Amino acid sequence: MTPELWDRLTPFRDKAIARGIPAADVERWLTAAARPCATLTRDGGGDGPVVGRFGGPLLLPAGVPDPVHPFVASIDLAALPAGTTDLPLPPDGDLLLFAYPETADDYETMGSAVYVPVGSPVVERDRHAWNPFEIDDDAAMFEEFPHGPLRATAQVSLPYHHTVELLGGPGNRPLPEHPRAEELVAVWESTRQDIAPEGPLRIGGYADEEAIEADPVATAVSWAVKAAAAGRWDGPVSADVSDWVLLADWQAGMDVEGWESSTVHWVIQRDDLAARRFDRAFASVFWNP
Template sequence: MDDGQAGERQMRALRETARRHLADEDARRWYALVRPVIRLVGEEEAGAGAGEPAAARLGGLPLLPRGAHWPAGPPGGVPPVHLASLDCAALPAGWLDVALPADGTLLFFAPGAEGAGGPADGPLVYVPAGTPCRAVGAPPGVAVLPAVRLFARRDASAPFPDHSCVREAFALDTWADPYDHPVHGQGFVDELGERVHRVEHRVGGYPVNAGAAGDGAVSGPGRVMLAQFTCGRPVPGAQGGAQAGGDGGGGVLVWTVRREDLARKSFGEAVLLRHRW
């Protein structure tokens, strides 16, 4: 089965999950919220062939345009860590429902200390294709994470019942007890969790957490989730180099962007949201 078929199979599986647990109208209403997503997986899971290009790279030094400098942190703060680079041209074309650039590179920087969240807290830099670039060394005291290649795989994502888009679609705010609604049924939630509640790196779709980070990612006016990266520790790069994707406790970093900014390839107002597990 190729990657495209795997993505379609996951879409069908989510539709069947809804049909098993919800009445027909509720199933259709919930399934309308399902969105395509691209998972970013390591070489072992990807089974990548020798000729398959990596879609992203965790860690390493960023390739910045000649003359550009490492992004600054918040006023008076420490410069951010280079968390990941995303090669837009290596993503499956036409799969996502958000208009990422067809080519070029997105560089994700994460704070090395706690911050409130905002454009300065997790800078996102877009480098157009063909731009002369060079590897830029990290500022003193900023960790360089180990470089790990990631490969793109089509998949599907769905919101959990406590997500604002589900509450709106089913008018749950008008219920005396919204948890009595069938979308909160234990069987449906359990099966949904097995299929989509994965702590992973992903582009588009919904973030792994449907509460704290999930609502902020899509409930703002015209905002969508751009990408999610998971970290072995809540603050990547802190204390001399926590590894992204490592074992043990950690967190999820979610970047959101307005659709109109995405269409203009403008990422200066992208916002970083964080959720710990």
């Protein structure tokens, strides 16, 4: 990360130490956990460069099938400031995100991602093709999706979670090597609005949602593994969370009336991201209606 981003964490350091957390624990947490990310806000919500938009025309290469989830946003990867994230994203082209912001009835992806390389011939698609039966409730939900330009701000991200799930049974345990994790996360919750104000869409960083103890990425990975085992998603799928990264987070509840608290997490295996296999992204949704 840049020195500027490290400096932004000074209020976190100061408050954590003031609460009695040893400085060595604070620095170990920051060194191991701090990640750069891009927070995207609608036009008027920041002064960063325009890097994409919510909604708009759906432009896809002719060979790409109509996505089965609603169109959320497009991101011009060339417009993202260099070093904004630590993800191995392509230097250019468009990343399109799709999602239905409701929890799945079974283990299945609730969204997808499409990468359109720069210069690819594209054709405009029907933005409503995902709703072939014209279900009124679905159409009304989609009408609430946000529209407009997105501006990017380079920010720093720390974990919102402080436990990991126990293997082979219910329950959680503290993050390994970080016995003060719960206290550190509480400090982050109390300082993040001054350090890294949230926006409706984030690229990279850590996943967040309304009620959180364990990493939402770990939950998404477990769903992906079960979806693959059930034949609902193509493998291969690693069950090791370290093989995955958060591609994007959408706080859908900030925008979609009736879906308050809904959050979409797009995750992808590191190898798939490096190979630009964005069709291998898996989306999970947290929603507490």
